[in-house]
Amino acid sequence: KLPWGTSNAYEFMPSVIASRPRVEIGGEDMRMHIMTDPDAPSPGDPYLREHLHWMVTDIPGTAGIVSFGKEIVLYETPKPVAGIHRYAFILFKQRGRQTERQPASRDCFNTRRFSGDNGSDLPVAAVYFDAQRETAARKR
Numbered sequence: 001k002l003p004w005g006t007s008n009a010y011e012f013m014p015s016v017i018a019s020r021p022r023v024e025i026g027g028e029d030m031r032m033h034i035m036t037d038p039d040a041p042s043p044g045d046p047y048l049r050e051h052l053h054w055m056v057t058d059i060p061g062t063a064g065i066v067s068f069g070k071e072i073v074l075y076e077t078p079k080p081v082a083g084i085h086r087y088a089f090i091l092f093k094q095r096g097r098q099t100e101r102q103p104a105s106r107d108c109f110n111t112r113r114f115s116g117d118n119g120s121d122l123p124v125a126a127v128y129f130d131a132q133r134e135t136a137a138r139k140r
Contacts, residue, residue: 011084011130020054020075025091025125031059032092032100032120033069034111043083052109053078053087057100072102084132091125 025031033056040051053076059069078087092115094100100118103109115123 008128009130011132014078014080014131014134017087017129017131018077023089025059027061027093027124031061031069031124032057032094032115033059034088034090034092034114035075036088036090036109036111037078037080037085038088039080039083039085040107041081043085048107050088050109050111052103052106055100055103057094058097072100073106076106078131080132082133084130086128086130088126088128090123092120092122093124095119095121 023033025033033054034052035054036050036052038050039046040048052073054071055073056069056071078085088111090111096119100114100120103114115121
């Protein structure tokens with residue numbers, strides 16, 4: 001459960017998502033949460049696809065809140081420069097505790113390859129939201 005519900009394609013201003021969101025997850029123990037931007041640096045030329053914004057592993061089923069897991073990659077506030085960006089939250093079931101390694105870079109991250117290389121199963125859930133550059137006129 002995300003702060004804005006579970007539907008896709010909500011649009012948020014970057015100022016609204018500046019702080020790490022509270023993400024609640026139901027289900028079994030040992031989950032990994034990844035947040036990426038597949039449109040970095042711009043939807044027209046996403047040569048940094050995917051940009052990794054956040055990764056949390058070892059999320060316990062008893063707590064069900066991402067902040068109780070191990071934050072491998074600290075939350076980075078989305079700051080889209082051009083166009084409308086999609087930000088994806090992807091949830092995986094882990095095969096064991098502390099099995100994921102920290103990625104080498106946030107840029108050119110590949111969720112599918114990372115999950116395969118680290119022995120995670122296929123995603124069990126995914127949701128995304130949109131955001132675009134916040135101009136002075138849109139802030140009012």
